[in-house]
Amino acid sequence: MKSIYKKTLFVAAAILLCGSAAQAQLPNEKFGKPSNLEWDYIGWGDAVDASAIILCKTMTATYQLTDQVENSNRTDIEVGWGNIDDFGKNLIDDSNILVKYEFRLRTKILKPEGARHANIDITYFNANDDKVFNQDELTDMKIRVFTKNEKGKVVKRTVDTSSFVTERVNDSYVVMHVVVPDVEAGSIIEYQYNITSTRPTYLYDWVFQESIPTVRSKCDIEIPAFLQFNMNVPINRLIKSSVEAGRLAYDTNRADMKKGKTCISNHYKIVGDYILPQGQALKRNQNGDNADETAEEIAIFTSKIVKPAVTPPAAMPKGSTHLRVQ
DSSP, X not given: OHHHHHXXXXXXXXXXXXXXXXXXXXXXXXXXXXXXXXXXXOOOGGGTXXXXXXXXXXXXXXXXXXXXXXXXXXXXXXXXXXXXHHHHTSOOOTTTSEEEEEEEEEEEEOSGGGGGGXXXXXXXXXXXXXXXXXXXXXXXXXXXXXXXXTTSOEEEEEOOOTTOEEEEOSSSEEEEEEOOOSXXXXXXXEEEEEEEESOTTOOOOEEOOOSSOEEEEEEEEXXXXXXXXXXEOOOOTTEEEEEEEEEEEBOOOSTTSOTTOEEEEEEEEEEEEEEOOTTHHHHHHHTTOOOOGGGGSOOEEEEEESSOSSOOOOOOOTTOOSXXXX
């Protein structure tokens, strides 16, 4: 009887250690092959009853620079802190300085009713105006569904993206409705796509809190220092931010550009781990448990140009985000 009691305690302790270790580890940010941890993942804490979870969602944004800043093609000097004010006074041709975005999302379906979370909406700029020639371009979309068969072997399926429907929501934005068929409990879905934007004074917002728990949410943005933004990072103990100086290389495809030309930049990284859906902490408080009340606020990273040299684009429709899980 005593040995059975000891064995029970040992098993219970092992389970607790496994749960703690799972929360200490994070999903693989490299897409294409879910890790063993992600296959075993069933949630954490208040997220164990979720019908689906976001394992990892990331946005990477960087600028592709040409000589569209009027004096940026000077051969005698690079853009540095000593002359940044002078460079900042020049006009920016927003049709030639590009912002390159890479978006990645991995979701796991935990229960049959969670299959609806395989569908997402992607909102992006597309003006309903014949005079506006520069639109944001969505490219390189890939969607894969991973499942395990009865023998435990991973089966990968690629989803045809040609049938997705695009809907206009106002004069400035459209939404692509992404529908992923034939998913089931245990399925892992990966989405990846790129957006090229010709609007250097505008950056897409990034939503950390979704309608389902999120294990890791990360945005990585590198901005040339002559573009000054107000960066509004969420005030949330689960979200950490940092900024450091970097350098961006100019596009040297033009014959009149000098090789090796660079511009100093501000490199922002904002990372959130183990984020619960909006309102979940408030619900727990009403049940009498202690909870972090800030967790029930929507955590969004936003940016706003301080002194735009060109007219900022129209605001996104209220309630829309760049990527929202349905």
